[in-house]
Amino acid sequence: MSDATTALYPAPDSVSKGAFVSGMPAYEKLVAEAEADYAGYWARLAREFVEWKTPFTKTLDESQAPFFKWFEDGTLNVSHNCLDRQVAAGLGDKVAIIFETDDGKVSRHTYSDLLARTAKLANALRAQGVKKGDRVVIYMPMSIEGIVSMQACARIGATHSVVFGGFSAQSLRDRIQDAGAVLVLTADEQQRGGKQLPLKAIVDEALSLGGCESVKNVIVYKRTGGNIAWHEGRDLWLHDVTEKQPDTAEPEWVSAEHPLFLLYTSGSTGKPKGVQHSSGGYLLHAAVTTKWTFDLHPDDIFWCTADIGWVTGHTYIAYGPLALGGTQVVFEGIPTFPDAGRFWKMIQDHKVSIFYTAPTAIRSLIKAAEGNEAVHPKRYDLTSLRILGSVGEPINPAAWEWYHQHIGGGRCPIVDTFWQTETGGHVITPLPGATPLVPGSCTLPFPGIQAAVVDETGKDVPWGQGGILVIKKPWPSMIRTIYGDPERFKKSYYPEDFKGKYYLAGDGAIRDAKTGYFTITGRIDDVLNVSGHRMGTMEIESALVAHTDLVAEAAVVGRPDDTTGEAICAFVVLKRPRPTGDEAKAIAKELRDWVGKEIGPIAKPKDIRFGDNLPKTRSGKIMRRLLRSVAKGEAVTQDTSTLENPAILDQLGQAY
Ligand code: WTA
Helix, strand or coil, X not given: CCCCCCCCECCCHHHHCCCCCCCHHHHHHHHHHHHHCHHHHHHHHHHHHCCCCECCCCCXXXXXXXXXXXXXXXXXXXXXXXXXXXXXXXXXXXEEEEEECCCCCEXXXXXXXXXXXXXXXXXXXXXXXXXXXXXXEEECCCCXXXXXXXXXXXXXXXXXXXXCCCCCHHHHHHHHHHHCXXXXXXXXXXXXXXXXXXXXXXXXXXXXXXXXXXXXXXXXXXXXXXXXXXXXXXXXXXXXXHHCCCCCCCCCCEECCCCCEEEEECCCCCCCEEEEECCHHHHHHHHHHHHHHCCCCCCCEEEECCCCCCHXXXXXXXXXXXXXXXXXXXECCCCCCCCCCHHHHHHHHHCCCEEEECHHHHHHHHHHHHHCHHHCHHHCCCCCCCEEEEECCCCCHHHHHHHHHHHCCCCXXXXXXXXXXXXXXXXXXXXXXXXXXXXXXXXXXCCCCCEEEECCCCCECCCCCCXXXXXXXXXXXXCXXXXXXXXXXXXXXXXXXXXXXXXXXXXXXXXXXXXXXXXXXXXXCCEEEECCEEEEHXXXXXXXHCCCCCEEEXXXXXXXXXXXXXXXXXXXXXXXXXXXXXXXXXXXXXXXHHHHHHCCHHHCCCEEEEXXXXXXXXXXXXXXXXXXXXXXXXXXXXXXXXXXXXXXXXXXXXXX
């Protein structure tokens, strides 16, 4: 972490004045309010930020801890809160979404439009027999239709599970099966970076793999008009099923604890887990963090570049900005098409004032700008910006400084927001009008979040000393369970060694000795973070050994990478003699493609090394810390005396 006394960026007056949380005393007042009466603080916000059909009478139920319940006897509808509420407040004609396609076509969608489209789809889903509590899988491109699909599920009380368009048929099948989905919403193809990528064909393949008998229908949004196979009786066009439906639909009023969505994410075992979120608590946190962390005002133009397939696209595209009646940009494409100036051009064209992206995008755009003057941000007018955000992985101070200077013109605070699929929204983050910034630090907990750094026994460690990141008290938007596996939920997040008391984030952290600011030091489990995407090492290992003709054994570790943060490095023992030269290259390619098919392109290992064996202790345990050194290209300095076969390290270190 940088020295807090020299590299401190206080909130500039231009942002601080008029901010919803203006100045550190205002932040401290909120923290004190939460400390004095924890449940009372969240209850106050829940009344302020959420419109309830029936008000809740009890705020927090801890009787089944760690299965906490918030506002349980309150009823609401999330889509009503995002759409009807805005129209009723006179914002019907306000632009909710400025949508830009991959090839640069812009359309504007008002709150009234979105409400009508959501109601039509909600009616269509009901007409297909989808009911409250049913699970619906959404495998959609970045689109108005994708967001409307989420809102329509929320409207009828169906629990959505969005699957990122980059996941393979196999991964999609696993998610459909685990959730027992009754319906899949997809598109014929998605259009990204000038290319058409099949979605419907992948859905067809996923459903043909078996185990998805729960699925009755597939609703298809016609995006490109590309050729697709059609299963009569199962497949329906989105435009056909919605066309004749009325544009109003009574919302299903649900308990605050009703599951709004599942989102599958990687953990430390092979099988992805379906993180289950609530309706009331989740919506509250989505709204309050969007308002305070981004200081979102009615005239702001907000742009979060995430995909709706990730949690960031849920909280800060599909729900948070709409719950506040904000205006946002939604983008179909990628940052490097037609060139690496695309983001900067879109900020200029749409006069974006709040921009939220991932460090991996920033790092790759820095590289591009340094290599090509034509796409350098200085060629664009970025003066509309007032606040910048970062999410998904640690932002290294050099990238922070560049983002601050070249994108933010030295005047825009950067909110480095730490959170996870499981937390529902920001948990440690600066507030732009209050918190002095330090590059590389996510600074301080969001008011009401009791984050701490502890040792193995759950005891606080002194500032300046690294430890394990925990959240000491439950909060409204926290994960409720892992779908279908409550035991795994307990084991993963409330393990016995912490006496079941604290939420275990799975990251390491250190607090600055002087300021108490948090810096995240990375995952402490077997989860990698590649370009801000979470990947379980065991998941990739399972995919590799599933190639039973070729692979005998595999171990996967991460190594630092300048652009993607971490890169996947796989050590593989084949069922045939260790290959070298061209043969090794060909097999490595085959295995990469295989993993791409099993999980998705984002899981393809960057490095594949072959060995006659893996480094193991005499009791047969793979020594991953040694593999991490080999992956980095470091000399192994650790003790190797317990190793069965020390010579293997040299072999695994060799390139081909
Ligand atoms: C990492 C994404 C450092 C962390 C919202 C966490 C971060 C995992 C930051 C969750 C940040 C996210 N600084 N690390 N600002 N934000 N992470 O579930 O390791 O896709 O546990 O949620 O990303 O990734 P997930």
